[in-house]
Amino acid sequence: MDQQQQAMTRFAAGALAAAVLLLAGCTSPQKAPATADVAVSRNAVENAVSAGAAELAPEEINAARDKMMRANQALAARDYKLARELAIQAQADAKLAQSKAVSTKATAASNQLNEDLRVLREEVDRANAAPSPAAATATSTTRQ
Template identity: 85%
Template sequence: MDTKSKNLLMRVGAAAVVLSLAACASPEKTPATAAVAVSHNAVENAVSAGAPELAPTEISAARDKMMRANQALAAKDYKTARELAIQAQADAKLAQSKANSAKATAAADALNEDLRVLRQEVDRANSDQQQ
């Protein structure tokens, strides 16, 4: 085999390797990886909002789906990873919303109780003045 043929064969081989590597880089990997990262942040935000105490079912579902998304990502099942990550994000947002709603309800209840006590004091002060 002459030098010209060897160079051509090496170029064809190099091109085949590059094409093989390009084919291995799935176009689904980046969106799946990003979705898993976003779901992780959503779960952290929900936990910070008090979801483990105030929305335990929803945060548990989010954590489970996030874990399964990570496993699918590690197994290079990018479509499943992305789908599970999106579901985990939705569950985490629901958990955060429920936690925030529960806190707002508790604050409103406390305010209503304070107003009730204040009204009683005003009524008592008015009745003392009338006597």
């Protein structure tokens, strides 16, 4: 009877382990990464909007928002693989929108600095071309 009890104990332990593995298989290991990716993409969209992407890169930010919305829908439908893919794409679109916005602002600032430098050069050239009042007075007194 002792061997029979040990066999039953091993069988019960094996059945319990199989049940645990079966239940673990039912919970999706993709849920946590998909949820995290959706949160990261939401943050990326917010950062892009803060950088001015809505005005300076509207196509890219709209694409990011659309993919983020679809990722949320996929997450709600428990399609974690699709949710993760869409979230990653939304994040990439948001980063592109943010980069375009920052680049556009930097180009505008550079153009403004170049214009300011041009105006300063013109003023310096004008000042150097016109005789100074002291030099004009000195030349008129030497002629007399």
